[in-house]
Amino acid sequence: MGKLQAEISQSKPFESLQEEAALALARTHDELRRQYDGFFKRYDLTGTQYNALRILRGAGEAGLPCSDIGQRMITRDPDITRLMNRLQKRGLCTRERDRLDARVIRTRITAAGLKLLKEIDEPIRELNRTLMSHMSESRLQSLIRLLDEVRSGRAVESRAEG
Numbered sequence: 001m002g003k004l005q006a007e008i009s010q011s012k013p014f015e016s017l018q019e020e021a022a023l024a025l026a027r028t029h030d031e032l033r034r035q036y037d038g039f040f041k042r043y044d045l046t047g048t049q050y051n052a053l054r055i056l057r058g059a060g061e062a063g064l065p066c067s068d069i070g071q072r073m074i075t076r077d078p079d080i081t082r083l084m085n086r087l088q089k090r091g092l093c094t095r096e097r098d099r100l101d102a103r104v105i106r107t108r109i110t111a112a113g114l115k116l117l118k119e120i121d122e123p124i125r126e127l128n129r130t131l132m133s134h135m136s137e138s139r140l141q142s143l144i145r146l147l148d149e150v151r152s153g154r155a156v157e158s159r160a161e162g
Contacts, residue, residue: 025150032131039127043120048077049087050120056093056109057117063108065098092116 004024005014014020036047043050055072056064064072070080077083084107087093092113098104109117132140 035127035131039124043116044090045116048073048075048083049092050124051075052080052083052087053092053109053113053117056107057114059108061108063106065104065106069107087113 002014002020004010004020004027007027008023014023033047040047040050045053051074052069055069059068066080066084069084070077073080084093084095088095088107090112091110093107093109095105095107098106135143
């Protein structure tokens with residue numbers, strides 16, 4: 001019996017290696033998500049909100065339209081506008097119509113948003129180190145390559161279906 005099979009108390013074998021790999025990936029994602037959710041709760045943030053703030057910090061003073069923020073997100077959020085509204089209510093970002101194209105609303109991180117990210121920067125680096133500390137650098141590089149390969153293969157299939 002494999003490790004995942006034991007973790008989920010599954011008595012029969014998986015139907016295929018592909019199924020086992022996909023379920024192992026989903027189980028791993030869930031474990032990491034729970035760790036990050038607990039971490040961000042201390043800052044009254046979600047992982048998605050944190051991701052959006054980091055994107056806005058990277059955009060600098062120019063800010064970004066919602067569509068660009070959505071494209072850069074690690075985890076897709078179907079309602080970026082609502083996400084930005086919540087961050088704006090907390091004073092972590094501002095939103096205003098673009099001077100050149102009134103249809104576009106630019107979002108910028110505020111000083112409060114930058115301050116919050118600065119407070120989180122080192123603790124999140126430490127969390128990432130802790131979560132992956134049991135793996136060597138070469139194994140982490142291999143993992144990254146394998147995950148890239150999984151995403152690339154799925155992207156090829158999605159294009160073929162569309």
